[in-house]
Amino acid sequence: MALSKRHPAALFAVLAVALGTTGAAYAAVNAQTAPKVVAKTETQVEQGKQLFLEGCSSCHGLAAQGASDGPSLLGVGAASVDFQVGTGRMPLAAPGVQAMPKMPSYNEEETAALAAYIATLGAGPGIPTAEMLDTTNAELALGGELFRTNCAQCHGASGVGGALSEGRKAPSLMDSNAKRLYEAMVSGPQSMPVFADSTLSVEDKKNIIAYVTELQANKSPGGFSLGRQGPVTEGLFIFIVGLGVLIVAAVWIGAKAK
Amino acid sequence: MNELEHPTGDPYGAKDGKDLISGITVFPMEPHVPRKSDIDPKAAIRAERQVATMFGLSSLMILLFIVAYIKVPADLLITIPVIGTLNANHLAIGFTFGMAILLIGLGAIHWAKKLMPDEEVIQERHALTSTNEERVAVQSSLQRGAAESGFKERKIIRRSLLGALALFPVPLIVLLRDLGPLPGTRLRETIWDEGIHLVTDATYKKIKASDIPLGGLINAVPENLLEIEHEEETLNQRGKASIIIVRMDPADIVSQQGEAWDYQGVLAFSKICTHLGCPTSLYQQRTHHLLCPCHQSTFDLSDSGNVVFGPAARRMPQLAITVDAEGYLVAQSGFNEPVGPSFWERG
Numbered sequence: 062m063a064l065s066k067r068h069p070a071a072l073f074a075v076l077a078v079a080l081g082t083t084g085a086a087y088a089a090v091n092a093q094t095a096p097k098v099v100a101k102t103e104t105q106v107e108q109g110k111q112l113f114l115e116g117c118s119s120c121h122g123l124a125a126q127g128a129s130d131g132p133s134l135l136g137v138g139a140a141s142v143d144f145q146v147g148t149g150r151m152p153l154a155a156p157g158v159q160a161m162p163k164m165p166s167y168n169e170e171e172t173a174a175l176a177a178y179i180a181t182l183g184a185g186p187g188i189p190t191a192e193m194l195d196t197t198n199a200e201l202a203l204g205g206e207l208f209r210t211n212c213a214q215c216h217g218a219s220g221v222g223g224a225l226s227e228g229r230k231a232p233s234l235m236d237s238n239a240k241r242l243y244e245a246m247v248s249g250p251q252s253m254p255v256f257a258d259s260t261l262s263v264e265d266k267k268n269i270i271a272y273v274t275e276l277q278a279n280k281s282p283g284g285f286s287l288g289r290q291g292p293v294t295e296g297l298f299i300f301i302v303g304l305g306v307l308i309v310a311a312v313w314i315g316a317k318a319k
Numbered sequence: 320m321n322e323l324e325h326p327t328g329d330p331y332g333a334k335d336g337k338d339l340i341s342g343i344t345v346f347p348m349e350p351h352v353p354r355k356s357d358i359d360p361k362a363a364i365r366a367e368r369q370v371a372t373m374f375g376l377s378s379l380m381i382l383l384f385i386v387a388y389i390k391v392p393a394d395l396l397i398t399i400p401v402i403g404t405l406n407a408n409h410l411a412i413g414f415t416f417g418m419a420i421l422l423i424g425l426g427a428i429h430w431a432k433k434l435m436p437d438e439e440v441i442q443e444r445h446a447l448t449s450t451n452e453e454r455v456a457v458q459s460s461l462q463r464g465a466a467e468s469g470f471k472e473r474k475i476i477r478r479s480l481l482g483a484l485a486l487f488p489v490p491l492i493v494l495l496r497d498l499g500p501l502p503g504t505r506l507r508e509t510i511w512d513e514g515i516h517l518v519t520d521a522t523y524k525k526i527k528a529s530d531i532p533l534g535g536l537i538n539a540v541p542e543n544l545l546e547i548e549h550e551e552e553t554l555n556q557r558g559k560a561s562i563i564i565v566r567m568d569p570a571d572i573v574s575q576q577g578e579a580w581d582y583q584g585v586l587a588f589s590k591i592c593t594h595l596g597c598p599t600s601l602y603q604q605r606t607h608h609l610l611c612p613c614h615q616s617t618f619d620l621s622d623s624g625n626v627v628f629g630p631a632a633r634r635m636p637q638l639a640i641t642v643d644a645e646g647y648l649v650a651q652s653g654f655n656e657p658v659g660p661s662f663w664e665r666g
Contacts, residue, residue: 203521210521210538214600214612225603226610226617226628252603254536254565261537265522284405318354318432 102177109178112171116152125182130156138185139176141248144241146172150250158228159251186247186257193263194239196271204268204275211256212269219289220276225252235277239270348439356433366433373426380419387411506662509541509560511638511653516542517564517587525647526564528582534604537564538590541650559658561590562638563600564648565620567607573622577655580639582648587638588624589658592616594631596660609635632661 113125120131127133134142145151146167150160167175176188209218215231217223222233229252234242246266249255258266287294356363387408395407449457470477516525520538523545531537541560547553569584580586588609592599597613607621616629624635636658639651657665 206521211536214598223612225601226608226615227606229603231601249532249534249604252605254602254604255532255534257530257532257535259530259532260519260526260535280404282406283409284399284403285401286403314428318356318437 105174105177106181108171109174109176112167112175113178116166117175120153125179134179134182136183136185137179138248139180139188140186140244141250142176142179143172143188144244144248144250146175148241159230162232186244189240189243189247194243194267194270196239196267196274199267199271201268201271201275203265204270204272207261207265207269208272211261215253217290219291220273221289234273237273237277239274242266242270242273348441351438354433354437357437363434366429370426370430370434373422373429377419377422377426380415380422384412384415384419387415502664506659506664507657509654509658510543510547510556511541511560511650512543513650513652514643515650516643517562517640517648517650518542518545520561527646528585528642528648529646531564531566531585533566533568533584535564535566536600536602536604538562538600539564539587558596559591561598562587563590563602563609564640565602565604565607567604567621571607571621573619576623576634576637577639580637580651582641585640585648586620587640587648587650588618588620589636589638589654591659592631593626593633593635593658593660594629599635 113121114123117131117134118125120128121134122128122131125134127135142151145160147165147169149163149165152166153160154163165172179185180187208220212220215223215225216234217231220234222231224230231253237245243266245253246256246261246269247258256266261269281289287298354362356366391408391411393406393408396404397407397410398404399410465471517539518525518541520540523540523542525542526537526539539562540557544553544556544560547556564585564587566585569581572581572584572586575581575586590598590600592611592613594611594614594616597611599609599611599616599618601610601612602608602620603610607619608627609618609620609624611617611629611631614630616631617627618624618631618635619627620635624637626632626634636654636656638654640648641651643649
């Protein structure tokens with residue numbers, strides 16, 4: 062009842078002022094912190110440690126040494142953190158056989174801070190630099206051969222992913238990008254084996270990334286790709302729809318006219 | 320079997336529902352029901368128009384085909400809901416041409432069903448057996464031929480002919496030899512041997528044991544695969560000798576197929592499934608399980624490659640490895656059991 066005594070526009074005015082102030086303050090804070098992160102990595106590590114203690118330590122242990130609910134993060138490297146947190150796989154939505162990607166819980170700055178902190182705990186693969194992801198001179202044909210040798214068994218020849226055992230699966234690579242592909246290869250998230258730079262060189266990885274990028278760009282020219290799963294879905298489709306249409310046609314031709 | 324009268328005036332006559340000569344039971348026909356288009360002239364005209372419309376539409380589709388072929392750009396892509404993105408030119412010419420032939424077919428069937436006569440008729444057929452006179456004539460003719468040929472009296476001709484005919488199929492059996500030669504020891508052996516380097520597949524680089532990270536997987540082949548000149552033989556040998564190399568914490572290794580066959584947690588196993596020979600390298604580094612994509616056979620690489628799931632009857636053969644003086648992985652020896660699926664002679 063008290064509200065009705067005020068001018069009808071008062072509420073909107075208050076809201077507008079509040080939103081404007083918050084936005085301006087956020088912009089100001091953002092402008093201040095952005096250069097700081099680059100300049101003072103010690104602060105970044107400190108921030109990462111805080112975030113880790115608040116958000117990750119309950120499963121991974123206070124010193125990231127691992128516990129019954131989560132593996133040790135000593136020596137997993139920044140690439141692993143950037144992949145797992147950046148794709149939203151970590152923190153886990155729910156315990157299960159496999160962490161699924163979702164909207165990331167941490168923003169880029171926080172993810173970088175976490176990665177920086179974990180990287181100080183033990184040597185591990187770092188986040189790939191722009192130069193490591195530059196596929197300008199990549200060999201597509203060799204990339205294809207490497208992909209079919211090392212990746213296609215799980216992710217499928219067309220990169221759409223596939224099933225593993227006990228409910229696990231190899232995800233589709235169709236929505237991935239060069240950085241995530243590199244990080245996944247070098248860190249071996251979850252069931253995936255590790256393809257370190259020492260055994261699968263940076264050049265080889267560039268070739269593979271170039272090939273996957275080509276697969277992503279190569280849309281199905283005939284339409285109706287049926288998930289690009291190959292003969293299983295195609296066979297099922299033609300058996301059910303194709304034979305179904307033929308049976309209907311045969312019944313119609315054979316039926317007596319009235 | 321119903322005892323029924325033959326419905327038509329069969330020349331051979333029918334009694335008690337049976338055709339007298341063939342002995343086949345004859346069934347009556349259902350009474351003929353006239354169609355709507357037989358009775359109602361309007362219905363007949365409607366059916367006629369429907370058929371003509373289908374043929375007319377077919378002609379239109381052919382014209383559209385020519386227009387589409389000329390006018391629709393060959394590189395234009397369009398997106399259709401559910402079906403996806405596809406080439407407009409291909410869609411247009413395929414649809415028009417397909418519809419043109421489909422409409423001719425539909426029109427013809429509709430014509431036949433609605434307008435062409437549909438009274439059921441029995442096609443008269445006489446029995447397939449010859450008359451007795453014909454049979455007797457053929458029999459006597461054959462007997463006379465046999466007598467005149469002297470087949471019975473001229474023993475030497477008869478016996479030599481029978482001998483020649485008996486031997487005639489022999490070449491066919493001799494030619495079966497070309498199914499061979501028997502594989503001999505080839506199913507039991509691979510080109511792996513003592514001191515052969517393990518090299519990465521596709522890039523063929525020697526592998527330093529210290530370079531392999533924990534949880535790592537490498538698809539590898541023997542270095543001497545590159546020395547084989549014939550491509551066919553290369554593929555045959557690759558098909559048997561392909562391996563995978565994994566590294567796990569030595570504490571995770573429950574058992575191995577031989578003592579110290581690993582090198583500091585680096586293990587090498589055949590890549591060829593022991594069930595039906597599919598390449599098997601779906602290695603899940605957390606569980607150390609190796610999954611075959613064909614029939615889901617699962618091998619535990621931390622426990623001698625034993626089968627933990629699926630139809631495979633044998634464990635995955637392990638290759639004993641060590642390192643050379645420079646730290647590169649080499650085989651201690653060849654596989655000590657045949658790789659790949661079971662075979663007849665293996666026992």
